[in-house]
Amino acid sequence: MRAMSSSLILNPKSQIQNALPALVAFVLVLALWEAAVWLLGIPVYLLPAPSQIGQTFGERPAYLLQIGLATFRNALLGCAIGCGLGCLVAAVCVRWRPLADGLVPFAVASNAIPIIALSPLLGIWLGSVSSASKVAVVAVMTFFPTLVNVYRGLMSPSHDALQLMRSYAASQRDVFLKLRAPAALPFLFTALRICATLSMIGAVVAEFFGGPQNSLGVYIKSQAGILRTREAWSAILVACLLGIVFYAAVALVERRVVHWAGERR
Amino acid sequence: MPEPIIAFERVSKVYPGTEGPVTALHDISLAIGQGEFVSLIGPSGCGKSTLMRLIGDLEQPTGGTLHVKNKTPHQARLDRDYGIVFQAPVLYEWRSVRKNVELPLEIMGFPAEQRRERAMALLRLVGLADWGESFPWQLSGGMQQRVSIARALSFNPSIVLMDEPFGALDEITRERMQDELLNIWSAAERQTTVIFVTHSIPEAVFLSDQVVVMSPRPGRVKRVVPIDLPRPRRFETRESPRFFELVTEVREGLREG
Numbered sequence: 001m002r003a004m005s006s007s008l009i010l011n012p013k014s015q016i017q018n019a020l021p022a023l024v025a026f027v028l029v030l031a032l033w034e035a036a037v038w039l040l041g042i043p044v045y046l047l048p049a050p051s052q053i054g055q056t057f058g059e060r061p062a063y064l065l066q067i068g069l070a071t072f073r074n075a076l077l078g079c080a081i082g083c084g085l086g087c088l089v090a091a092v093c094v095r096w097r098p099l100a101d102g103l104v105p106f107a108v109a110s111n112a113i114p115i116i117a118l119s120p121l122l123g124i125w126l127g128s129v130s131s132a133s134k135v136a137v138v139a140v141m142t143f144f145p146t147l148v149n150v151y152r153g154l155m156s157p158s159h160d161a162l163q164l165m166r167s168y169a170a171s172q173r174d175v176f177l178k179l180r181a182p183a184a185l186p187f188l189f190t191a192l193r194i195c196a197t198l199s200m201i202g203a204v205v206a207e208f209f210g211g212p213q214n215s216l217g218v219y220i221k222s223q224a225g226i227l228r229t230r231e232a233w234s235a236i237l238v239a240c241l242l243g244i245v246f247y248a249a250v251a252l253v254e255r256r257v258v259h260w261a262g263e264r265r
Numbered sequence: 266m267p268e269p270i271i272a273f274e275r276v277s278k279v280y281p282g283t284e285g286p287v288t289a290l291h292d293i294s295l296a297i298g299q300g301e302f303v304s305l306i307g308p309s310g311c312g313k314s315t316l317m318r319l320i321g322d323l324e325q326p327t328g329g330t331l332h333v334k335n336k337t338p339h340q341a342r343l344d345r346d347y348g349i350v351f352q353a354p355v356l357y358e359w360r361s362v363r364k365n366v367e368l369p370l371e372i373m374g375f376p377a378e379q380r381r382e383r384a385m386a387l388l389r390l391v392g393l394a395d396w397g398e399s400f401p402w403q404l405s406g407g408m409q410q411r412v413s414i415a416r417a418l419s420f421n422p423s424i425v426l427m428d429e430p431f432g433a434l435d436e437i438t439r440e441r442m443q444d445e446l447l448n449i450w451s452a453a454e455r456q457t458t459v460i461f462v463t464h465s466i467p468e469a470v471f472l473s474d475q476v477v478v479m480s481p482r483p484g485r486v487k488r489v490v491p492i493d494l495p496r497p498r499r500f501e502t503r504e505s506p507r508f509f510e511l512v513t514e515v516r517e518g519l520r521e522g
Binding site: 158160161163164165166167168169170171174178179182183185258260261 | 353
């Protein structure tokens with residue numbers, strides 16, 4: 001506890017120091033981009049300068065954020081469903097190993113499958129303009145990584161740790177709640193961080209195949225289609241910001257919950 | 266010897282192997298009295314850990330009978346007669362040191378206040394009273410193993426099974442832990458029966474009332490050496506002539522195998 005509280009005080013400082021090179025690199029890239037556009041005279045429909053993108057965003061931030069949040073809502077809902085089901089199925093797999101033997105190899109293999117390609121089909125099943133098909137794409141995308149990671153986490157306790165529980169004549173419920181579930185928490189958060197990224201990608205790309213008018217994917221696609229690249233880029237900027245916020249929120253909760261691993265990361 | 270608390274009668278343990286069955290333990294007959302400190306010693310593959318695991322119902326014999334407190338080991342486990350210490354401390358890293366010691370008490374349904382009291386008392390006993398709210402990774406290997414011992418004793422089991430608990434520690438820490446273990450055991454009036462698996466001859470002699478010398482292929486008991494060194498045993502015990510005689514006797518027992 002002593003070291004933990006001191007780390008909470010010490011960490012922000014070291015974090016800023018750690019983030020400094022990345023920040024410098026980010027600013028440098030933006031400056032290069034800006035300079036390249038102006039010096040090489042790149043036409044705006046090919047690549048607008050960062051300042052132009054920022055300006056376009058500034059012209060209608062409320063609208064962009066509104067369509068951003070509409071897409072974000074699908075991402076969040078889909079992620080909640082996918083991750084929730086992933087955890088549930090992982091827990092059932094632990095109790096009933098034949099299911100795990102049958103399912104987990106496919107879940108692992110699904111990493112190699114571009115699930116996003118299913119998007120038009122889900123559109124047929126659930127309505128291509130509806131939110132439901134977007135939520136479904138995200139749910140399917142996030143289900144498998146969560147299942148695989150959480151299952152690994154639930155199976156991670158050592159033989160001795162399980163034998164210890166056995167020696168106490170612990171119930172299945174206690175073994176799950178006091179050993180497997182806490183041991184799986186770091187794995188769950190690894191999955192959630194992956195899923196935060198995936199769900200934003202899934203939600204935006206799914207909208208490329210059709211979606212409600214006021215959504216990021218539809219907006220990006222339609223604006224790019226008529227070469228209004230500044231508008232498209234400003235929407236991409238919103239997608240990036242929301243993705244980062246989602247990821248950061250997960251990482252923040254992770255630091256709080258998986259506090260025991262914090263010192264060694 | 267009074268009524269034995271652990272009684273092996275012609276116990277054997279055979280594992281099915283890919284190239285025919287492997288006999289891990291052959292025809293073991295052994296009686297251990299209540300409150301005895303018994304070490305199992307022998308080269309690797311002699312089945313000393315298996316013998317301990319049979320007592321604790323972590324594995325089951327394939328032949329003969331084994332009784333613990335006149336019950337089957339299975340019943341004894343359900344009655345929570347065993348505290349176990351492994352070679353690795355096996356602490357749950359998400360729990361504070363105190364919460365680790367409370368773990369068995371939690372599972373056995375002790376009320377929170379009693380759990381806390383008992384855990385703190387044991388942490389004092391193993392010299393870690395100030396570390397209750399720390400997390401396992403903040404402790405050295407020796408300290409972690411002391412937490413593991415405190416956890417094993419927290420619910421006052423009548424039998425403590427220790428599987429090379431000091432095997433991963435350096436020699437200096439190891440001897441200090443041996444002294445502490447005897448102190449802790451004495452603090453419980455030596456009512457607790459301890460089964461201690463080790464591959465260190467001086468460790469076995471220093472700690473035990475009886476040293477069970479085992480030999481491999483198939484695992485069997487070569488000899489049981491009673492240790493008549495007076496208790497309490499101290500630093501000087503390790504330098505007494507009788508200590509060396511007994512070490513020699515155990516060593517010869519091992520060589521016969």
